[in-house]
Amino acid sequence: MSKSGAANSQNKSIVSKLGGQKFIVLLVVVALIVFFSVISPDFRKYTTFMSILDYSYYIALMAIGVTFPLITGGVDLSIGTGLICYSLTGGYLIVQKGWPVWAGIIVALLLSIVIGCFNGVLVAIMNLPPFLATLCTCMITRGLGSIFSNNFGISWPTADAPGGWFRSIFKITVNGTKIPLGFLWVLLLVALMAFVLNHTKIGRYTIAIGSNKEATILSGINVKFYHIMAYVISGFFAGLAAIAYSAVFSTVQPGTGAGFELEAIGGAIIGGVSASGGVGSVEGSLIGVFVICLLKTGLPYIGLQANWQQIITGVVLIWAVLIDIMKKKKEKVV
């Protein structure tokens, strides 16, 4: 952005008017769907889209949450193992202790907030690097989950068992057709959190911390509090993701979960969150998650092993980060 920056803002390109990177990534999502549908007849089925959506809920929810620490310039690596930990804890209380399902869900969510708060304190008050702080919490939650569940896998009640109502939060069957209700909730939560990011103090200061923490402190803002809040949001959405995970999958295995966070973080970055903070959007993160989910689900349909998905996702991520770096370079030429 040079001297013409002032002029730039008035005649922005169509792409940037439509949301910039978000818009391009949305086109990529559409292109992927079209591409897989054309090549593979099996892909074109309703059940495929159902399974893509089923698979996307928990990643999308994690991505919504992790967008906040990412925008502060940090990261939250504990959401993946955290998810499994919260799910095991809630499931244990419901299945082994006979608690009502709603109580199990509330405990899982409360635990997720506590862990998020813990991360926030480590980062904002103890000044641990976010990468390290949340890596430690990642290990801790992984161990905690295994202890709570006594090392056994836990199955939350099935859809037709008593207490199975929570599964219909995400999927209901009407006249034999399965309706992906969860997608609606994800969209509503994206809208809610996009609003929080753009129209509330929490959001405003999250972006400010990521853009220029020193200037934010010197503006007299309680930066520590808002910095912690970013991690609380991330933790809480990992808790919501745990409920989605428990509802979609039949069994939750202790010791798993490591790696989930990478799909969520990857999605957020593909969706335009800057790896160095200050820039990003919740809706962008959601679209980015779908790129990852489509690759993961779609590639087997065109005869590529799922392993290829990881390689291709990696390449797509590099591309996304490079775009971010190039944008920064452009800005520096002032």
Add this chain to the structure above:
Amino acid sequence: MGEVILTMKEIDKSFPGVHALDHVNFEVKKGEVHALMGENGAGKSTLMKVLTGIYKKDSGTITFEGKEVEFHNTREAQDAGVVIVHQELNMLGHLTVAQNIFIGREFKKGLSIDDKKMNEEAAKLFKKLHIDIDPTETMSNLTVGKQQMCEIAKAISHEAKVIIFDEPSAALTETEIEELFKIIKDLRKQQLGIVYISHRMDEIKVITDRVTVMRDGTYVGTLITNECTKDDIINMMVGRVIYEDPKEHSMVKSDAPVVLKVEHLNAGRMVQDVSFELRKGEILGFSGLMGAGRTETARAIFGADPKESGDIYINGKKVIINSPEDAVKCGIGYLSEDRKRFGIVVQKTVAENSTMAALEKYMKGLFIDKKAEKQVSEEYVKSLATKTPSVDQLVVNLSGGNQQKVVIAKWLVRNCDILIFDEPTRGIDVGAKNEIYKLMNKLAEEGKSIIMISSEMTEILRMSDRIVIMCEGKKTGEVGIEEASQEAIMNMATREIG
């Protein structure tokens, strides 16, 4: 003193908008210590950077050992024997002393680095310089003084013929300075040419043979140290004609109440027992040379850096300020000298930056009232005459002067009554400067109280109602604008301590 080893003649250098060096002359003889003096921004460092190849000169000649030279980088200058010992030490804390000294030109034994030989060579160097440092010690374990000795040893190891010391004593204790002087005298005996940049008058008298004074990028003159007085040097440093009218009388009403009172403030080496008062509607100038502790004082008052002791009273009431948040609640706003780092969030809009410190005033319940935000920022864009196409413009696209206005707006929106301007016009062009001055005067008239830290003498004399002068972390003087003169201020800013 021997023959001339280095001559810089008619050196000219311009940066966009600044004529940094205007046909400057300078020479160093073998076996002399030559002081280079001048106010902040006089061009001393630029001249040395041109010499050592960091900047390329526009015109002029450099003659070294009888031959015309032009170094393209510090490495070339080093290889030829011109070495600079920087004020801020370029040491790698985790490596040993010897590893630091020979960094980039390590001795090798086959493929591996020969640490033993490096230690031996370093020990030899130290012996030659009569310095007592263990070459195998980790650098970060040494005191600042010892680290500086290592820098000097490193310079010597380059077979230096000319060594430039850039404010070497700034971070040293009395005994360390004595040791440094012993080494410098030693080097002088060995017929090296030494350039000594410093603000400390007493040191200049003790250690140097000649003094060259620069002012505003020009060469003023060279004196023999023994034959001149401190006043001679100061007169050369400040003897400029002031074009803009200095303020003649304080604009503060005689019965204006004290809004801020700072008593015995201590915060590290740079803020020692500082006390002053600020009255309603007053512009209080803080003058001093680089490293006088003015910014540190401001940051300590604002709660950005921790204080050790001292009391702050606002409108007569004692307040506790432990963080910028506390300070802002007390109605203090701080405009940093480094806007991009501390003042604004460049990737956000004018509106967002304007309300940053007072967002709670523009909330509708939990939500930001963007309409109100826009309205108030537009108001301030108008009243401060900020040039921006709209309040939705990203701040990064504004010029320096207009960015500064956005920071001012931020504190006005917050209703701050005490504003600390730290170098308010740094990096701002002349036209915009005048606008900022007008704005500050207007704010003072409206009853805001302003602390203005400035390194520009003309700015201090033009804007201040009263001037506090600091030197090396201590307040060394205070004068009303009626009695203030460049000479008097410079005298206090270079006061000999102890």
